[in-house]
Amino acid sequence: MSIPSTYHPLQGFYTLFRKEWLRFWKVNVQTILAPVLTALLFLVVFAYSLRGRVEIFPGVDYAAFLVPGLAMMSVLQNAFANSASSLMQSKMTGNIIFVLLPPLSHPEFFSAYLLAAVARGVIVGAGVFLATVWFVDLRVEHPLWAVVFGFAGSGVMGTLGIIAGIHSDKVDELAAFQNFIILPLTFLSGVFYSIHSLPPFWQALSHFNPIFYMVDGFRYGFFGQSDVSPWLSLAIVATSFFALSFFTLWLLRAGYKLRH
Amino acid sequence: MVPAIQVEKVSKHYGALRALDEVSLTVERGEFFGLLGPNGAGKTTLINILAGLVLATRGGARVMGHDVVRQYREARRALGVVPQELVFDPFFTVREALAFQSGYFGLRHNQDWIDEVMHHLDLAARAETNMRALSGGMKRRVLVAQALVHKPPVIVLDEPTAGVDVELRQALWRFVRRLNQDGHTIVLTTHYLEEAEALCGRIAMLKQGRVVALDTTQNLLRRHSGCYLELRLQPDRLPGTLAPLVTQRREGGYRLALRDYNEVERVIAELRAAGLGIQDLEVMQPDLEEIFVQIMRGADGQESGDDRRKTMDERRGQDGALHEPIEKIR
Numbered sequence: 180m181s182i183p184s185t186y187h188p189l190q191g192f193y194t195l196f197r198k199e200w201l202r203f204w205k206v207n208v209q210t211i212l213a214p215v216l217t218a219l220l221f222l223v224v225f226a227y228s229l230r231g232r233v234e235i236f237p238g239v240d241y242a243a244f245l246v247p248g249l250a251m252m253s254v255l256q257n258a259f260a261n262s263a264s265s266l267m268q269s270k271m272t273g274n275i276i277f278v279l280l281p282p283l284s285h286p287e288f289f290s291a292y293l294l295a296a297v298a299r300g301v302i303v304g305a306g307v308f309l310a311t312v313w314f315v316d317l318r319v320e321h322p323l324w325a326v327v328f329g330f331a332g333s334g335v336m337g338t339l340g341i342i343a344g345i346h347s348d349k350v351d352e353l354a355a356f357q358n359f360i361i362l363p364l365t366f367l368s369g370v371f372y373s374i375h376s377l378p379p380f381w382q383a384l385s386h387f388n389p390i391f392y393m394v395d396g397f398r399y400g401f402f403g404q405s406d407v408s409p410w411l412s413l414a415i416v417a418t419s420f421f422a423l424s425f426f427t428l429w430l431l432r433a434g435y436k437l438r439h
Numbered sequence: 440m441v442p443a444i445q446v447e448k449v450s451k452h453y454g455a456l457r458a459l460d461e462v463s464l465t466v467e468r469g470e471f472f473g474l475l476g477p478n479g480a481g482k483t484t485l486i487n488i489l490a491g492l493v494l495a496t497r498g499g500a501r502v503m504g505h506d507v508v509r510q511y512r513e514a515r516r517a518l519g520v521v522p523q524e525l526v527f528d529p530f531f532t533v534r535e536a537l538a539f540q541s542g543y544f545g546l547r548h549n550q551d552w553i554d555e556v557m558h559h560l561d562l563a564a565r566a567e568t569n570m571r572a573l574s575g576g577m578k579r580r581v582l583v584a585q586a587l588v589h590k591p592p593v594i595v596l597d598e599p600t601a602g603v604d605v606e607l608r609q610a611l612w613r614f615v616r617r618l619n620q621d622g623h624t625i626v627l628t629t630h631y632l633e634e635a636e637a638l639c640g641r642i643a644m645l646k647q648g649r650v651v652a653l654d655t656t657q658n659l660l661r662r663h664s665g666c667y668l669e670l671r672l673q674p675d676r677l678p679g680t681l682a683p684l685v686t687q688r689r690e691g692g693y694r695l696a697l698r699d700y701n702e703v704e705r706v707i708a709e710l711r712a713a714g715l716g717i718q719d720l721e722v723m724q725p726d727l728e729e730i731f732v733q734i735m736r737g738a739d740g741q742e743s744g745d746d747r748r749k750t751m752d753e754r755r756g757q758d759g760a761l762h763e764p765i766e767k768i769r
Binding site: 184188191195198205269274 | 490491492493494511512513514515516518520524526527528529530531536538539540541542543544546548549551552585589
């Protein structure tokens with residue numbers, strides 16, 4: 180006796196999320212393991228060359244200071260890369276029509292790509308944490324703050340990735356987005372240092388970088404110390420997320436670059 | 440009853456280019472409808488507007504009564520589209536691709552139907568094969584299957600047989616015919632006019648974004664009342680009085696266009712009077728190709744012979760060969 184097929188309103192969203200999840204999970208050496216390894220190399224090089232010479236937070240070893248920064252950087256870069264490369268590849272190969280022909284609503288489309296990006300970001304971040312925790316003495320004062328910023332940060336970057344993926348028609352356009360916007364903003368966000376160690380001008384400029392608040396808030400979860408209040412960081416990250424989300428939904432509704 | 444497809448004064452402009460110019464047509468439920476026209480006539484643009492992949496500059500379209508923009512979810516649920524490009528997702532197997540497509544339409548427990556579709560398209564043996572490893576013909580079958588996973592009442596096939604071998608083409612048409620007999624509305628674009636003639640009950644011809652003919656296939660064929668006469672003569676020399684009738688000089692023979700059958704008598708009488716022996720004589724009905732060429736020429740009235748030849752070549756497909764006779768498709 181066969182089961183008749185049934186319609187379920189959440190099935191479309193769930194299927195697209197599952198497909199996006201499998202897309203990166205099937206190649207996890209490249210999408211999970213490789214970025215974890217990159218973060219470890221950063222840690223080895225910076226932590227050992229600067230060991231004993233730098234103490235940013237009192238009583239916190241530089242290697243320990245660096246781990247949350249590197250974990251967050253990996254979270255952000257991978258969340259962005261996931262949605263951006265998936266959408267751009269689909270557009271380039273033409274198989275984007277498989278998700279444009281079905282009756283998926285704009286919020287379903289958006290949230291499925293977003294959730295897969297967040298998943299990859301958080302998994303890579305957890306991977307960096309798990310790989311380093313064995314040889315770096317790390318304390319976690321407020322785990323909830325760390326989790327909140329991990330998810331919120333990857334949400335912002337996953338959304339930016341959707342925008343970049345929709346906008347880019349070629350690999351080099353996406354690479355430009357990545358190299359000239361995402362990479363400088365991440366590197367200048369205090370991943371490797373506290374912004375208090377910067378000259379006043381650069382310190383002031385850092386306050387306009389939303390990624391700074393993601394890294395700073397995330398680090399607060401570990402050390403209970405940060406450059407600005409975690410509440411301020413959370414407000415700024417949440418505002419960025421909602422603004423970018425509404426913008427993305429508007430792009431999808433208008434059919435920008437997807438439905439000409 | 441609400442028609443399967445309603446297109447009302449749809450225009451699509453890309454800058455100065457008018458891909459579609461006030462196109463209106465209706466396809467009733469259960470029809471097998473053909474959309475013909477040379478490259479760049481706007482066939483794919485029209486299909487993409489129905490599918491919601493392209494937004495019309497002006498005018499509106501409905502699928503099963505649902506506006507393709509305002510009620511896009513209902514409209515897309517009613518529509519299955521087989522795209523012209525051979526696209527696929529290299530990350531997944533055939534079964535995964537079909538399960539995803541079914542899921543995007545909100546369906547659960549659809550495995551039985553997916554298995555049935557795979558069976559009919561001879562995909563069952565390749566169900567666990569990665570899409571990347573399939574031949575072009577197999578990928579084409581998967582595209583057809585993907586359009587059918589949600590059992591759409593209206594199925595649009597955009598040149599599904601371009602570059603496809605004879606065997607698959609015939610299997611495909613058998614399957615599509617069966618879907619049509621089961622009550623599905625079929626819209627087909629093709630370059631192969633024999634296919635359209637054999638399959639479609641009604642045909643719209645597009646040229647430069649406009650509908651230049653819209654009628655039943657029978658009426659279109661009847662529109663041309665004349666016939667053709669193919670002759671081989673001994674000796675191979677045509678009397679001067681018949682020269683104006685020649686449309687083609689073939690190897691060892693002539694093709695004459697006649698206004699009606701009565702003219703055959705006159706031609707034979709003149710050949711006898713000139714003392715010529717008839718080696719071979721064949722009277723032929725005009726086919727859709729002749730009508731297509733006439734309509735395409737008549738649409739702006741000043742096309743050269745080059746254009747006519749181009750249309751003929753298109754019909755022969757990229758491989759330049761004529762395709763199998765209609766009887767086989769039936």
